[in-house]
Amino acid sequence: MRPFRRTRTHLSTLALSLSLALGAAVLPAAAQAAPDAGQLPPPANAAEARLRELYEAEWLWRQQEFARERIDGRWQAADRLPSVTAGSWARRAAYWKQVLDALDAIPVDQLGPEERINAAVFRASVEANLNGATWRTYEAPFNSDTFFWGGLNPRQPYQSEADWRRFIGRLRDVGRYFDEHIANMEAGLARGWSVPRSSVEGRDKTIEPYTLTSDDNPFLATFANMPVTIKEPLRSQLQAEGRKVVLEHVVPAYSKLLSFMREEYLPRTRTTTAAADLPNGREFYRTQIKEYVTRDMTAKEIHELGLAEVERISREMREVMKRAGFEGSFEEFLQFLRTDPQFYAKTPNELLYYTAWIAKKVDGELKHVIGTLPRYRFTILPVPDDIAPIYTSGRGGLDSCLFNTYDLPQRPLYNLPALVVHECAPGHSFQAALALEAPARPDFRQQTYFSGYGEGWGLYTEWLGTLMGIYQTPYDDFGRLTFEMWRAARLVIDTGLHEYGWTRQQAIDYLSAHTALAPLDIVNEIDRYIAWPGQALAYYIGYKTIRDLRSEAEQALGEAFDQRPFHDTILNLGSVPLPVLEEEVRAFISRQKAAATTD
Incomplete structure (x- = not known):
């Protein structure tokens, strides 16, 4: 997020x-x-x-x-x-x-x-x-x-x-x-x-x-x-x-x-x-697309990519629904997830305790995922009351991760594993801590943030949680897929709203039909896309860039592939435009391949 x-x-x-003006932590690495x-x-x-x-x-x-x-x-x-x-x-x-x-x-x-x-x-x-x-x-x-x-x-x-x-x-x-x-x-x-x-x-x-x-x-x-x-x-x-x-x-x-x-x-x-x-x-x-995506992509290209990814993820979601043993329709499954009491905390502290437990579970896996771990630590806090009704479910930053405890019947627990790895570790808070302790580089590099890089990494860590054992039930995995679908659907919705004349209700209906997000979250998200053209496009395109680079590395290196230096290369680079990220990771792959050949 x-x-x-x-x-x-x-x-x-x-x-x-x-x-910059207010000194607020409005960016993960700000x-x-x-x-x-x-x-x-x-x-x-x-x-x-x-x-x-x-x-x-x-x-x-x-x-x-x-x-x-x-x-x-x-x-x-x-x-x-x-x-x-x-x-x-x-x-x-x-x-x-x-x-x-x-x-x-x-x-x-x-x-x-x-x-x-x-x-x-x-x-x-x-x-x-x-x-x-x-x-x-x-x-x-x-x-x-x-x-x-x-x-x-x-x-x-x-x-x-x-x-x-x-x-x-x-x-x-x-x-x-x-x-x-x-x-x-x-x-x-x-x-x-x-x-x-x-x-x-x-x-x-x-x-x-x-x-x-x-x-x-x-x-x-x-x-x-x-x-x-x-x-x-x-x-x-x-x-x-x-x-x-x-x-x-x-x-x-x-x-x-x-x-x-x-x-x-x-x-x-x-x-x-x-x-x-x-x-x-x-x-x-068009300028907003270029700014947030850091690529020369048209609204049409992005819209079509979104439609293809939505279709792919939809198939995965239905497979997980079957694994959960649910025998009704997909629409009935979404209704079940949105209404069954087993999926919701009864008190704000219960939700916060659950996020803290997930974060500690992640801590035990990080040594297998990242080579260089930061010393700086984050805390977990509730979203302040004055903004909670219109705020997202969670946001991570250098000093803290915020989780929304307002209106608990709209804060499903099955979404929290994906939310924690994205916002806290190894997502935004972790990413910001590494930047804090990064090798010497110019000041502007330390405090520049590109959404494609930062949010792409955050969404990638949600997928990485599948390799870390973070998703323990089919419902947790469906929550992860809901979040992946949410970001893929943004490609369709943002371009739909700002290029193809979609109405607000049309966008709400599209996101409602494809995810298990709570109705309040859906409305808040659509309003954000309306008010902030282009920003929502960065997440999935950045994520797909990193996933594609990992596939390149795995194919080129075979048994010699080690995800820890691969991730260190991305994180040590700091926030960069996506073409720069591709160039540097491919240089890493070439070095690793040469070293493996020499050995």
């Missing part, structure tokens, strides 16, 4: 405002350490020196633009929020255009292997940022479950005075930040560029808790729960200062935003759903 993310190939304009530049080997020639100077300068500029500071070796949110005015975005677009022109002038054939990867990643990163700024996607700065007003509150309490003071500084800046977003949204409405109304109705409710002046305000609760590691009298001083800022700055800002959303924005948002209905929308959708 999408990480606290979010979203996103590399960070789009929306993702920039939601992750909050990672960056090694000192001195650890990197010196450039081999003038071309490498020019490239390094370019990407280091752009990255430092980018951090300053989006209010990030280098703190304890990691780029983290500063004591202010970034500017998101139209003028700031125009200035950024002009700068990124200059950067790409300078990059074009560097001869790629003079770069060594590592710098060629750096150049490819850097190009895709800057192109995605320029694309978002050019299309002015900041004029619709939220989607169905990811909001610029969310992610400001930490999921776990800060442990140092400096962190608390930076947090207070950001809260003091919320009013200005929200006003700039409101101005952008007004401009978007004026030119017909907005989020679709059907996919964001009711999202204004997520603002409500932050307008409260009581202790039920999540920000006030955060200060009340300041850890005892902050000693008195400093603890009381910070709590008093934080409470004052929340009541005097934050509550009025959220109250103003809530009024704007209800009285101005939501009533005026577009009633259409397709990206094609935006100004020059078909061209916009």
